[in-house]
Amino acid sequence: MNRIEIRLMSLILAGLLAACSSTPPKEQSAAAVEDRTAVETAAALQASAPSTQANAGAGISGKPLVDRQALGGVSRSQDGAAALKDPANILSKRVIYFELDSNVVREEFKPIVSAHARYLQQNRSTKMSVQGHADERGSREYNLALGQRRADAVKQMMEVLGAQSDQVETVSFGEEKPVAPGHDEDSWSKNRRAELAYPND
Amino acid sequence: MIFKINKLIVFLGVLSGLCCGAAPSLAQLRIEVVGGGASQIPIAIVAFKSEEGLNQRITPVVSGDLVRSGLFKSVDVGGINPPPSEPEQMNYPQWAARGAQVVVIGAVSKAADGRYDIRFRVMDVAKQSQIAGYVYYANESQLRQTAHKIADVIYEKLTGDPGVFSTQIAYVAKRGYQYQLQVADADGFGGQSILTSTEPIMSLSWSPDGQRLAYVSFEQKKPIVYVQSMRSGGRIAVAAFRGSNSAPAWSPDGRRLAVTLTRDGGSQLFLVNADGTGGAQRLSQSSGIDTEANFAPDGQSILFTSDRGGGPQIYRMSVNGGAAQRVTFEGNYNTSPRHSPDGKSFAFVQRSGGRFSIAIQDIATRQVQVLTDGSIDESPSFAPNGKTILYATEVGGRGVLAAVSSDGRVKQRFSINIGDAREPAWSPLAAEH
Numbered sequence: 017m018n019r020i021e022i023r024l025m026s027l028i029l030a031g032l033l034a035a036c037s038s039t040p041p042k043e044q045s046a047a048a049v050e051d052r053t054a055v056e057t058a059a060a061l062q063a064s065a066p067s068t069q070a071n072a073g074a075g076i077s078g079k080p081l082v083d084r085q086a087l088g089g090v091s092r093s094q095d096g097a098a099a100l101k102d103p104a105n106i107l108s109k110r111v112i113y114f115e116l117d118s119n120v121v122r123e124e125f126k127p128i129v130s131a132h133a134r135y136l137q138q139n140r141s142t143k144m145s146v147q148g149h150a151d152e153r154g155s156r157e158y159n160l161a162l163g164q165r166r167a168d169a170v171k172q173m174m175e176v177l178g179a180q181s182d183q184v185e186t187v188s189f190g191e192e193k194p195v196a197p198g199h200d201e202d203s204w205s206k207n208r209r210a211e212l213a214y215p216n217d
Numbered sequence: 218m219i220f221k222i223n224k225l226i227v228f229l230g231v232l233s234g235l236c237c238g239a240a241p242s243l244a245q246l247r248i249e250v251v252g253g254g255a256s257q258i259p260i261a262i263v264a265f266k267s268e269e270g271l272n273q274r275i276t277p278v279v280s281g282d283l284v285r286s287g288l289f290k291s292v293d294v295g296g297i298n299p300p301p302s303e304p305e306q307m308n309y310p311q312w313a314a315r316g317a318q319v320v321v322i323g324a325v326s327k328a329a330d331g332r333y334d335i336r337f338r339v340m341d342v343a344k345q346s347q348i349a350g351y352v353y354y355a356n357e358s359q360l361r362q363t364a365h366k367i368a369d370v371i372y373e374k375l376t377g378d379p380g381v382f383s384t385q386i387a388y389v390a391k392r393g394y395q396y397q398l399q400v401a402d403a404d405g406f407g408g409q410s411i412l413t414s415t416e417p418i419m420s421l422s423w424s425p426d427g428q429r430l431a432y433v434s435f436e437q438k439k440p441i442v443y444v445q446s447m448r449s450g451g452r453i454a455v456a457a458f459r460g461s462n463s464a465p466a467w468s469p470d471g472r473r474l475a476v477t478l479t480r481d482g483g484s485q486l487f488l489v490n491a492d493g494t495g496g497a498q499r500l501s502q503s504s505g506i507d508t509e510a511n512f513a514p515d516g517q518s519i520l521f522t523s524d525r526g527g528g529p530q531i532y533r534m535s536v537n538g539g540a541a542q543r544v545t546f547e548g549n550y551n552t553s554p555r556h557s558p559d560g561k562s563f564a565f566v567q568r569s570g571g572r573f574s575i576a577i578q579d580i581a582t583r584q585v586q587v588l589t590d591g592s593i594d595e596s597p598s599f600a601p602n603g604k605t606i607l608y609a610t611e612v613g614g615r616g617v618l619a620a621v622s623s624d625g626r627v628k629q630r631f632s633i634n635i636g637d638a639r640e641p642a643w644s645p646l647a648a649e650h
Contacts, residue, residue, distance in 0.1 A: 155552035192417035
């Protein structure tokens, strides 16, 4: 086989993997298939997601990419839902942590919000909820409002990144549902959070 | 000698209402007094004649109530034979020698209708005369309540303020993943669960007539405000709008509640009807968080928490809306305002150096007194006589209820034998009727 044939075989293989397995058509999971072209395939399946590796496979014809994009579109609703639970996929990351008295989404958590926003953009019928939480200190009612503000901040960012307003419902549990039981900063920092939840979680 | 005995009958409508659909609870609160008043009245409470035959003796409850208030000091009554039960049996010099200023005497007998006849007199040792005397008729299940009423009479006669021993407290008990809305006597006795849920319950608020309790429940996976009847146990959702519904506060006439809603965006104050009819009328207009409304006793204005200026501070505004005036200026975190019953001051939570304490501010002078030194004190609630503030704190990692006198001198701690206790709310005086 010549070089082009190897690449095409790889593409087909990657396409089959994307279509048949529960592996989601995403950059992160595709990276597990150790092939430059596989990465490119994944990028193609995600029409709206810019990829810095797009130019890497300049020698490949457009046709298979277009086909797989269509294929990916068909399988997306199934594979996409599975992506939400795939530990290797960023969509499985569901918690965004906040600083004290703050509702600013920190830089390190923006990729998570961004990935979920993209997912909602690609799955217009999908709805999800963002649950805001606060640490135990101070007024329970004020903390309820703070948790709401955190959830709303995440929702706003998702809307900017392509999600529709009616896809994201926000709710706050204030300080009522801590994940860390301690009474120190270590626990408090884990409890100041927003959690992303889908109906079938 | 004057024999003035007023006849009162114990009405226990609220208690009988509680029994309907309310399961007895294992959780029992016990109170430990941590401090004491500056000047305590030395009082001798003599066991009532024939009370030793009762399943529920009267005088230990009366004595417990008075001593826990921090305003009374118990004088030993041992060794006086026979113990007096009538005024003519009083040996005043003997009581004076023991340091007693006041002696309480009484007797229990069976009335013609089968109920207990419980009569008592409060005797002034210096003046050698009766201060007060009453007779109560009560059945077996009302003996403890009768004892609280006797303590109320003694407290009012000797301090000039209404006693609150016959009132009730509501709080949330959390055990594992179970939340129980409990109602107990003011001494922590007889806790009954009126709502059990696996989702959080918070922000309890008694209606001014003590017949209804408003609260926030997450049972529908989001905060909704309910009003529950103490008598029937029935309830209505008074605020279940899109978004979050919380922070219920009764208007003094009991017809409306101020609540915090997020239906228009951020957390803002609204008014809703207490009977669940009609919509919500927006009260505050800010881009920040406005929450924790609390009506002034005259019903004309509310205090509330807002972070419109940065951190959370307490503001006042008219119930007709309009501009709000900031009223707290010390520190960068002041929340949870609650008017005193006389409307002259308000209790709130103040953060200072990372610690959360209960404080009280005089409305006219703006003078602030920090009352507690806990690290995580919250949810202040005034006793209906304004003399004591009930609040939630934490001891050894567990939530407990505590109380502090509004002058900061007397501190009490309510210990719950299982789980966490939080979100206390003291009932109005009317709850006993």
